[in-house]
Amino acid sequence: MPSDVTAPLPASWGPRLLSVLRIVAGLLFLAHGTQKLLGFPASADGGGGPEMMSLSWFAGVIELVTGALITLGLFTRPAAFLASGTMAFAYWLAHAPRDFYPVNNGGDAAILYCFVFLYLAAAGAGPWSLDASRRG
Template structure:
């Protein structure tokens, strides 16, 4: 087996690992906005429906959880991707043209990473894949 084949054989599992890690970090953004955990300068004061950040926090928390578990991955990733696109253009882009200067680089990365999950799926280590295996048996 050549090196490329060995690396290719890990592709589905690495997809699952990237999905889990990105989902956990995305979910942490939601817990910070909604629950104040972990604390820090970006910690929110909870659920205030007049605050657009609260709506983003809800999506970050619940879509992050679904993405982490690999449950309804494609629709959750689609919603999360769109939310990050909106967040970038509403909250970050007006501050400065360059993403590295306007703090929107994470929103852009999440947007495109989650868009990738819409097409790539959750990988083998997911509840979605587990259900598919159960239905096939």
């Protein structure tokens, strides 16, 4: 079978890069949870964390737990599905009312997280994951 000479990477790298995408997205999402709930890294406004049991607090719990699970590749599909829904909810609740355009309302990251996590919910964790090692 002839190879595609225009492809920058061989197709065999696809599953590995799925794992890399999962790890990077999970770590970034986890950082949002640690900032909200643990104060690390310190936020630019220097404010304290959200009030317990508030929407922002629940978002932080979801970011912390699903971010850790997604990073490790453990229970990836359900964790990513929950994280995707959380980001869709966050976009429509916090960003969309500000302005119609995501670039103006600050919601472009929420949209990107939503669809990356939706993809992970469908595609799974990839070969470099605890899910893959549990399957044997």
